[in-house]
Amino acid sequence: MTHVRNPFMITTLYLLCAVIWVLGTDTLLNNLTADTLLLTGFQHLKGAGFVLATAFCLQVLLVNYQRVVTTEQHAQQALGQTYQTLFQDSYAAMLLIDPNNGLIVDANRAACRFYGYERSMLCQMKITAINMLTAEEVRHEMHLAQQNNRNFFLFRHRLANGVVRDVEVYSGPVQMQGRVLLHSIIHDVSERIKHERERNGLLHLATVLRQAETRANLLPLLLSQARELLGGHSAILWHANLDEDSAQAELGLGVWQALQGHTIRLAHTITGQVVSSGLPRNLTNVADEPLFYRSDLLGPEDCAICALVVNQAHPIGVIWIARDHPFSDEDVRTLMAIADMAASALHRAELHDQTVRRLERIESLAKIDHAIMLSHGPAPALTTLLEVVAEQLHANASVVLLCNPEQPGLECAASHGLSATARSHIHEIISTELVEQICIHPQPCKLAPYKVTKLSSTLVKEGLRYGYAVPLVVEGRSIGILKVFLKAPTVVDHEWLDFLKTLAGQAAIAVERARLYTSLEQTALDLERAYDETLAGWAKALELRDAETEGHSQRVVNLTVQLAKTLGIAEPELTNIRRGALLHDVGKMGISDAILHKPGPLNDEEFKLIQQHPVYAYNWLRQISYLQPVLAIPYSHHERWDGTGYPQQLKGETIPLAARLFALVDVWDALTSDRPYRAAWSPEHTRDYIAAQAGKQFDPALVPVFLKLVGG
Template sequence: MISIRTKLILFMCLLIMIIDALSCLFLFVHVKREQEDAFKKLGMSIVTILAEDNEVKLALSHAQPAFLDAPIKRIMTFDRNDERGYWRISSPQEVIVEEKASWLNIDIKEIPVVKEFKNTDVPYTKRRWTSGGINALEPSQNPDLILINRMISEGNEFYDFSVPVYERQIFSEEAFATEILNEDKIAAEAKQRMLGYVQLGLSTHKLNKKIHDFVLHNILPMSLSIILGGLCIAFFLTRYIVLPLRRMASITLDIARGNLTHTIVVRSKDEIGQLSANFNQMTKSLEKSYTELKQEVAEHKQTEKLLQYRVKIEELVAGISANFINLAPHEVDAGINRALKAIGEFTNVDRSYVFLYSDNEKKNMDNTHEWCAEGIAPQIENLKGLPVDNFPWALKELLQFESIHVPRVADMPDIALAEKELQESQGVQSFVIVPMIYGGSLCGFLGLDSVRVEKTWTEEDIAMLKMVGEIFVNTLERKRAEERVKHHVKRLTTLHTIDKAIIGSLDLQVILRVLLEQVTTQLGVDAANVLLLNRHTQKLECAATLGFRSNAAISLYVCLKENYARRTMLERRIVYISNLSETDAPCVKLLEGEEFVVYYGIPLIAKGEVKGVLEIFNRTHLNPDRGWFGFLETMGAMAAMAIDNTSLFEGTQRSHAELTLAYDTTIEGWSRALDMRNKETKEHSHRVTEMTLKLAPALGIKEDELVHIRRGALLHDIGKMGIPDTILLKPGKLTEEEWQIMRMHPVYAYQLLSPIIYLHKALDIPYCHHENWDGSGYPKGLSGEQIPLAARIFSVVDVWDALLSDRPYRSALTEDKTIEHIQLNTGKQFDPTIVKTFFRIYQ
């Protein structure tokens, strides 16, 4: 903090410096202006003297430089400081003489010649003279007399003075009278001719040096003197003003620190003296009040400290509780460890920890979470699987939901000998534990250990531990509930996956592979297999395996007459072996390389029949819960159902294939019967069927429709069974009445086959193969694409084979005649596209 005296000194110094700076600036400007004016007067005096010199005028009149030596020598005596940079005397037509100083680094030819004086004849009245002579000349009032230009060249600054030179004045009577009477500024009309001009350049470096020396030797010393003097005045003045105030501030500070006996000496009767008297009176009043308040503060101090500690506890518990809100299950353990650290650091202990039951029977406890201060050895790995019955005293207290507070381990009662030995083995001097309760039962406990020193915990500390323990147990139970839900969802997803495999595939190997993958993943086991019962040999055969190191070992295991799988099948129940290494069964020796420990065998029963056995193996001990067993049984039931469904489908598929074969055999029998009835058309149905099946794909018939085309082609003349033999086998041509009967055979075919659902898709050829492209066919008179594609295809093939075969009423035609006949009827009887495709394939 800046003191008042310092502020006053700074203010006064700033004011003195401002005044000093303004004074120096004023003096500098004044001196510079006077020096420049003197410098300009010197230049004007020199050029004026030269301009008025008669010898200069004579030299300009006759253009003789020799006349200039004497005037120049006289003028140079004025330039004692060597300020002349150059000089020039010129006539209006030419330069008479010019010269520059040796220190000037520029060529004099580069210095411009004065061009402003253009009038060579100037009235006399325009020149002004005074009685003072040449020194009283006022060139600034008439620019025609003297021109002053400031010039800078190559770092050199100088002033250029130029003045015109006029011819000598011839005195008239008026001029003489003026001189005698000594009257100023009496104009006389006379005309003068300008002879030339005088030009002089003076350097400013001497001028600047004078100004610089003045500043250095006069202004700066004066400025420093003013500043030093001002500082001295400010120092002594502020000391006189501030010293009493500082003395009062020092005494006031002592009073503020509690020294109420200290008073201020009153030295004056001014405002400061009155203030000191008031302070002394206030001190006496404060001393009395302080004595009264001191005792009250002492009483409330402890209460305030306790309240602050409770507030801190509440903030700690609130912070821990907030950290567990929406905490993901996989982050719970880390959250508990962070909370243990916060509790340990807050209570200044060496170790904080959580113990939980490690099994469903609540016979053992594990140290699941721990925090240790720096330098304290962790004990979490040494406190796993502790039997609770070994610590009856602590267990009794915890089961009654009581806290255990032991400020000194050495003073524990004899009944707590086991607990005392455990604590002493860890170097614990004091400890406190509180029960963790959920749903009215003990789940574990939360504790604090002090290893370095003995420690006593307050009721607030124990209450805080109980609240934190409740937060922990609620969070852990929520974690378990979420994990159970996740496991349930995973198992439902697994069942859905297996359902999809069963529904979406009829391959038993694929289904069993999916089932074994889900079993090993969801149940957390190392290996599993499915053995199927052969109904003929009544032996179990390996259908699928997963997770075995060697399939040869499992194959030998299955081949044994006595193994756990056969026992499972015969007993029709789950067989569980907790430790395979402790059994002497021969089947186990075959699996020694697998290093299995646990075995489960599940019978696969569907509709009361054993379909096989599901076996699972694990290389470490398992601790399954009720849900795990339920899921295992469900997986076994689904495996049995999949095996049973596959067996049913395979049986159904075989029955369908046998029935289809019987149908097709029957159709072929009907076809052969028709050929046998009409000996001239023997093998006709077989030939046209093969040709139609070859032609149909080229015309866009799909493969799954070919079976119906085959059946229709074989049965295309089935309707002729309703035609009398006298007409069907007549050797000659048929009459019109007979043709009417013969044309009924497609209708008879439809009536015969339509009741058979199996042959509905095969009716197009028997019913429509005599329809013509132009609509002249029978039985319905269809035309164009109204005729089914299969019937149009078969129509071409049927006529081709018929014309090439002998009939009772005619002999077979040659191939050329047959081709000619078909081409002739293309577009009438036959579809042109089909005819074109037919010839492309068969020619």
């Protein structure tokens, strides 16, 4: 009986009992007697018995139902009081919302504190007043929550003070006071969302910086992304020159675009303090900072932060961001992270630019050599040389002055970038002291550039303010001088001066053409050696980036040449193989240090990036005509005999022979050398591995020859 809990069950039970009683008793009486009078009496007794029995059963059922109802009502009241207590006393903000009209029915104390409204005011508002979505979007989201199709939401809510916060909302339908309401629990996740956005922004910035190969492409991306990530309106990068205690605005965005190209003294600026200390700065009131350069460009409410961009303890520069409200300590840490990524990216871009620049300069030297060999006098070769000075050293003007063999003095042999007026007053840049030093009483001197401290008024009028000179030296004596003039000193560094010295040497060779003709073969050998030393320098530069492969380049070159000789390969192909082996990994200049120096295995994305280094090598080297014959090894040494290699998936003998034989040497040296993540294999183990890979990774015809060469 205690399980009968509603009127419908009682009625159903009553009808069931009535049917059973009527049918059962009628059948029983008809079987007992056929006497009509007796049957009538029994029918009266049956009816009275049924009434009494059913009345008793109904009484029991109704009493039980009333007790159940009363118990449930008490439980509901207790539950309602508990719910109200939990609702109001919860530390989490909670709202009860009518899904039909969006009206806030109730709000707990935590919600009032969070939103900044009194409870009475909140309960007069609609959820659309605080939710940043449109009214239609809010109705759609409430419908999803009401139907239990979704109970987790990310919204942006506006507080009473106008501040917009990111919130997580858990919402679902509840029965309250005879109607369905949405019970919503609100968590403020603004800080988490901010950190996620910053993290995603930094990841995006890292991706963007990886895609930029040159410094010119990288800097605009760096500053624009940093400005966007920190919500700034302006950004600038000051490039530090510690030798001259100065910094130049390499690139500026926003109001700081006006400073691009400006030079400041480090000793008297905040930028200089940051370079000296290495510590970031957070300026809440730029106008009050006397050492802030050109604070007049910023408004009275503007604030600024900066961080040092430093690579391997060498300061590169300082990056600044400005905006119209204060920066937090978290913003400073974000900018420091950006500065660290910028340092790595700028270093990689500098290596790339340096590689391209050296390739271009080698090609320029070849161009000058070609002009020297074809010309019968110095003028054509010197004209070509001064064109190279303008292209590669970004000189605004240049001149070659030579000693006159007929009479003591210097004469202009060639000039570039000078106006007709300047050329007509060329004698003004030829001082008596210079003639004395170079022509009349020449002294043994070194081929070393020096800065010209005083320029003639004619040059100054043309905007030329900086000059550098290099004696043209032959056998320890000067025969002339190369002068280069600049409007700004920004391009001058040690590499610039070294190349200027190289060009002066080329100029001296052009002037001494007779000596060049008589010793042409030796000169060609010297030039080839210079090329090879340059290539060796590139290989060494790559090894300096990847310490674990130290000595790898020279070892594989030697063993590759031995294998080529064993196969009967002779000059000039042998030289191409040697140079190709030396440059086999030059493409890794385009791979970030984070991937090259990763101690553990590479993931799929990193492996795809490392697979691009043969393509980088091909794209760089194919532009140099004299290096085109060496492309087989840098481009194809990761191809496999079975066609599963990269980057072209070449198969069998379609792989160049030089690449096939180098692949054997490269794997041998890699496996028999120690790595941070594994010890070197023994020669026996390595020979077994190479033998097993014949016909898969390696040319099966070359494997026995190679194994015999290495003692197998």
